[in-house]
Amino acid sequence: MIRLAIQKSGRLSEDSLNLIRECGISFVSSTYKLKTEATNFPLEILFLRDDDIPGYVQDGVADLGIVGQNVLVEAGHPDLEVEALGFSKCRLSLAVPRGVNYTSVADLQGLNIATSYPEILGRYLAGEGVQAHLHTISGSVEIAPSIGLADAICDIVSSGSTLLGNGLREVETVFRSEAVLIATQNLSAEKQEILDQLRFRMQAVRRARRNKYIILNAPQSALEAVYALLPGIKSPTVTPLAEEGWVSVQSVVNEDDFWHITGQLKAVGAEGILVLPIEKMIS
Ligand SMILES: Nc1ncnc2c1ncn2[C@@H]1O[C@H](COP(=O)(O)OP(=O)(O)OP(=O)(O)O)[C@@H](O)[C@H]1O
Ligand SMILES: O=P(O)(O)OC[C@H]1O[C@H](OP(=O)(O)OP(=O)(O)O)[C@H](O)[C@@H]1O
Ligand SMILES: [Mg+2]
Known part of the structure; x- marks a missing residue:
């Protein structure tokens, strides 16, 4: 039996469950059950907050996980990635209030920036030679400039509607992300065999979709x-x-x-x- 951690409820949940089902794996899930076993494949599914998934897989509590690269890299475990899955594509971008003049990343020098991704953003700014004050908040980041918490933000962007709705303008792409399958290091031979079967099925499903x-x-x-x-x-x-x-x-x-x-x-x-x-x- 191999143990796979997926997001309980959020942007990754539905596509993760669909991918598993399209692999021909059947299971019963309910809103209240945080763990379920597949009936026709040696797989146990754990339903967790996405931020916790890289840590659980790193520690071997879960053998596998499905998570956004943004969360994986922020958690400092990029080496756990085994396969990109092609959904939940988004970018991590810097944005400033629409009326503010902005010509280059150097304009962010000394400013306050709100983000949920201090590691990725910190590395990006260091690479650009910019020093800024990062305020780490865990959600609703786009509100920060309008309530006087920050001069700029760095958060996930997909359609851009959240930025638009909050009077913000995207100015730099810091990181591009999609959902990935991750695996713990040193899987037993039996679990490696199950992972190989699962990847084979996932690849067949993804190729068919394309x-x-x-x-x-x-x-x-x-x-x-x-x-x-x-x-x-x-x-x-x-x-x-x-x-x-x-x-x-x-x-x-x-x-x-x-x-x-x-x-x-x-x-x-x-x-x-x-x-x-x-x-x-x-x-
Ligand atoms: N607008 C979007 N479009 C596409 N993908 C997105 C979007 N927003 C987030 N994602 C991707 O989906 C992942 C999960 O996003 P979600 O907003 O559900 O996270 P969350 O609120 O932190 O969830 P949790 O409650 O599990 O911590 C993100 O880490 C990112 O990889
Ligand atoms: O560019 P857009 O298409 O508007 O998407 C971007 C938004 O989507 C995500 O939040 P989500 O809606 O998942 O809510 P959350 O704050 O609960 O994570 C993300 O944090 C952005 O706020
Ligand atoms: Mg989260």
Whole structure:
């Protein structure tokens, strides 16, 4: 049995649970239970505050964890990271009140800056040769300038709406973050084997999310042009249609290229284009 710590409730929770479920792992969870066992995989899940997860994994209380890189690096354990998971992407940024003149990071010299990330910010400012007074607060950081607590802030930004809503302007990106899988050092051989299986499944799920299965009909004469647009995993599958001179083509396209490619496929004569989600993709 391997023990995985995930955030109890917050920005990471839903995506962490979805990823585990999409790996085919079943478990029962309820708001009040802080620990659950999977029914079809040797996994125990602990539901914790995200800030506590790096420490628990470092100490071996939990074998694995899912946490933001921002929290991991702030806690001083970046070496525990085994795999980036592609969700909860955000940045840690410096922001100042909208009306304030700002030209470069040197303008922060001697100012008061409120943040929940004194380690990451302290290192960044030292690298820029700037000395500032850091006020560590654990939440609602964006309020600090408007209540006279600080001249600037450094906090998580995603859409930017929290900054906008509090009259602040983002001026520097200090750190980029996403959710990561972390593991304790020196796992037993049995637990390492379970971790390898879990990573294999997570990679298959993530690869599937990034791709779509595409099926289309095309005139035989357009096949070369269709081939060029659909490299597929190895090469597209082509089967003849009952109608003379027409073929059905099946392949895999990257989610990011998808609209661009379908437009080009239509332009070379493709018809009846179907696009399907892929559940798992194993290379
Ligand atoms: N707006 C956002 N968009 C995307 N990811 C975010 C956003 N805000 C935070 N995150 C990421 O999700 C993690 C958890 O954020 P959340 O706000 O739930 O933390 P928290 O309030 O400290 O939770 P906890 O109660 O567990 O301590 C952050 O450390 C960061 O990696
Ligand atoms: O750029 P935005 O999309 O507005 O997101 C940024 C906000 O999201 C996070 O807080 P969250 O809403 O998770 O609340 P919290 O203070 O409880 O962590 C973060 O601390 C910012 O305040
Ligand atoms: Mg927290």
